[in-house]
Amino acid sequence: MRRAAGERNALRRRQRRRRLLVEVASLILGLVLLIWSLLPCYNMLLIALDAEGDTEFAGDIWPREPSLESFRTVWTQGYWYLEDFWHQFGNSLIIGLATMVLTSAIGSLASFALGRMRVRRARLLINAALLSYVLPSAFLAIPFVRIAHAYGLADSLWSVIAAEVMFATPFAILVLQHYARLVPVELDEAARIDGASPLQLYLRIYLPLMAPALAAVGTYALLLSWSEYLYQYMLLSTKRNWTVAVALEQFWDSDEAPWNYMMALAIIYALPPVALLYGLLRYAAPRLSGLKP
């Protein structure tokens, strides 16, 4: 009897030690992950806050005289690399919003037809969408740009929007189709009996019920086009037509540039998508298990 109790105690002690060990290990892992995630961001901030734009680490964890001068310069377009900053910011925004609207519209129309109506060879269409979803975008860049040049569409925001919509729509269709299965098809049937046309069904029933999924898909398209670089770089050649991503690249091309301005520009450029991502995650987190990303 006493031996059994002793064994139980030993077991409990072993379990407690084990639990403690797991706790310590996960704390260490957490610390490593924290440094891993933040180090490059911290580096950006350090360089942006340095008054001289030194990229060399001065040895202080926080700069002794942090200067917001670089952010002010970007904001007021006070350097010749940055003279069109707000215009370029607007271009990025126009491309992002247009991609968002077009992707949501085209994707929801296609997903409605594929999921709710009888389409012969629906599988084939979905496979075509999947194919263009997984295709590495860099591999298509050269022919795409050549075609845009041939039709006089190079250096136009529309050519960039076309590329972004092409890359964003397949994923939108797949997500919307998945989500649409949660909307009972009986609704369609009832409306159908009342004499609604497919267009009315789409506008009055499908779109309102799909609003959350449309928000997710639209945000995805906006993030994708805001962060995309290669097509914007290859298609847009005039400085006033550039996007922020391309404006960042000109610093990269030069040997001697005020790196603090570059990093301030990088931070300002990165803030909207980061904020948007967190906004979306907060909204999407409870649904995460239902709607796989």
Next chain:
Amino acid sequence: MSRMQQARRTVWCTSRLAFPQGSDTGWVIAFLIPYGAVFLLFAAYPIAYGLWMGRAPSLYAELIDDPRYGRALVNTLLFVALGVNLKLFVALLLSGFFMRRRWWIKALLIVYLLPWGLPAVPAYLSFHWMLIGEQGLLNALLQALLGIEGPIWFNHRGLALASDIVAYIWKWMPFWTVVFLAGRMAIPEEIEDAADIDGASGTRRFVYITFPLMANLYIVCTLISTIWTLGEYASVEFVSGGAPALSTDVLATLGIRYALDYARPQLGVAAMLSALPVLIPAIIALLRKLHTAELQL
């Protein structure tokens, strides 16, 4: 075909259809025209044009003669092999870590997702400046904390390529962690509880329960990630920039370099097309896998 699949297929075909009569062909076409136009004009046409541009066999002979191409091929293989597998395996393990219900782990997840939200160009530029020279942040930290003199990262091909791969993993691991996290959340709690009662914990639970249940998702993710990583451009372009002496180029950066710096777009397209022998089987495998698994992405 298993009965399960058959049942699934029947469900796929018969339910969910409000318009069984087939009298709506006109509507169907109208709804599908916008996407059809986008696909044909902006995907199919450039694909066909690219294949046409890279049709001459002499281009491939020229590529084989170019030592830069051989190096880029090796770099791409290394990039894919390490970049995909390391990233996904660590993401899978970390998704288990992030399943733990602790307030500080939830808070950490928010920070951990930051690289995913950050646009690629600023992130990679920061990596470049963190690694460059003797006084970059990383070497300065190594010196201050450990007293080690860090290497000049971009003077050595292996180190430069490793930097690109690490930056790429940094940027994309959070995304895949979220994918696996969602996959883990979809595992019914009863299974985990049963494993608990049977005394399977830690490694054994991972090997015998979690991993088999996630295997399908893991394979699909590996295939997708392989396809995407084959065409990776930004991390190489902005972290090492091909340094030292353009020895860390991968197929995508080399192709764009041929097109823009040497005004040889055909050669650039050919360099990228040479990835097709890997790309096409991967895409076919992916479509098959998705078709049978009915897995949604």
